[in-house]
Amino acid sequence: MTQGIPDSLAELWRHGGRLDEAMRLFPDSPRPWLDLSTGINPRAWSPPDLPQPDARALPTMAALRGLEAAAADWFGTSPERVAAVPGSDLLIRLLPQLLPRAPLLAVVPGYASHLEAAVGAVSLADVAKSLRQGDNLLFANPSNPEGHLLGRAELLDIVGQGGWLVLDEAFADATPGSSLAPHLHGEEPVILLRSFGKFFGLAGLRLGFAIAPPAVIQRLRALLGDWPVSAHAIAWGTAAYRDRDWITQTQAFLGRQAAALDALLAQHGLAGDGACPLFRLVRHQDARAIFRRLARAGILARPFEHQPDWLRFGLPADDDALSRLRQALAHG
Template sequence: MMQAKSMSEPDFARHGGRIDDALAAYPDAPRPWIDLSTGINPVPWPVPKGLLVDPAPLPSTAALADLEQIAACHFGVEARHVAAVPGSEIALRLLPMLGVPLPIVAAVPSYGTHREVASEAVALAEVDRVRGGTLLIANPNNPDGRLLDRAALHKLAMRQAERGGWLVVDEAFADTDPAPSIPAVGEDAPVIAMRSFGKFFGLAGIRLGFIIAPPMVIAALRGLLGDWPVSAQAIGWGRAAYADREWIEATRIALVERARRLDAMLARHGLSARGASPLFRLVEHPDARAIFERLGRAGILTRPFVDRADWLRFGLPADDGAFGRLDRALARG
């Protein structure tokens, strides 16, 4: 029989969603696998049966503009500050090419790509020592779910501006909150935000995201991506999803309720969860390695961390069946 991979290997720690690796590492685990390794909504936006997208012609520039207008309304900003990108991951990697001042400094702990994009890292409690450059933070933060309120974000933005620097806020998990995006601080404020379509709407494979920024940054981005930055399917589904206010409002409530249910379950098994984002929870426990392995053998993938062996992140189970399997697997310890 194949030996299970150690959770310390980067296959599982680099990012979530590695079900193929899990299948190889735990060939005897029950099927289907339950993927709790991401922060993606497990109950995706239901695509209407009549929503047809013709993939033959090039995407319509008018339809793209309409998508950006609808998304801007959702974000609480003006459409001229919004540009669609093929996923917020791409937006992060394009950041050094958008004319922001260097160095890029990531507030840690944070999403792995932040460290790859940034040349320096600093703890959030020590950001006052950042002198200019571009400060990159996530809000809510990944993986610990830390959330800064708008007053704190405005303070950071103004402090960076006073020092000739910029603030970039990765808002990939922010759609669970109806509050507007951070660039509402001013017309030409040196602030950029990034949004992800896939996480809240549960359709990560569409590869759609947005940059929200001053016009000069939007112009630089359009120059890099050209006339067709995203697919016709991303445009068609994105337009309909962002306009579905009833589903958005109901989902915000449902995600909070599901997160509370997860918190209660974890607590029953002696695991204290933290995080302000209802899309995921972080558990800090000395036996996190053993818990990861136990869940893997039960066909449940969670998210480990190489540099914090005592951390384990849980996404949301999709339904009663997934909650039940997780409950039983945790009880076997």
């Protein structure tokens, strides 16, 4: 370690949001830190009349089904095709128990948890071929970390070619029109994974959803038991999905803020890539040096172990956050 700068960033490679590790590795950086390492909405849903459920009582089945119905209505599908789960990351790890015994392969590059749940990897170019061979495939749309978006027609063309297609739509709420949920109605071999926390900015609530044929949903509910999510997750999730004014306003805000981030990065010779407004991936030969420069300024971006020229920027919450990032990039 030289001048307070760690020689290895291994602690920060696995996931974004590891602010405690960043503070440990860069103890002399100014505080409070600005965390730009995740794809989580920096302006969380927080209405003045936030529901306050009674945590002393077990959640009722009626309340749970009400949450799933509210989510299904927003997703554009029917409630019998939706199951609430305690975070989409857990759902990823349950996939081997839900799918047929064919191998589950993760598309690379991709989300670290996908690779941990899978037994192998495949490139995006070989997705259709692998499905025809009977493999089950897992990948994100928009992709993580690149933010690339496959069109609905392209995805529907590969549905039903053999194995099961598992699409992680964690960022679909921030990317209107990207979800396959409204276009699947029968027994198509497709499972969609949805995240509540990323778009609504409440990642710590640990709430996600599976969208799948009813038989798969029943197997999942049997695995999770009668109380898969907390009373707060049920109450807040139900109210949030019904808050269409906030959803519409937030989608517009995210688009404007992403454009502001793109312009800021371009001013410093950094081209942000991706269709998801919650983050931008930059490819630059000095990505590691830029990461360290930002960390010394108390700003956490997202580095990658096997792509040393990659650096991902989450969305700054406001003009003050944009200004702080601008100053840190300018004083290199």
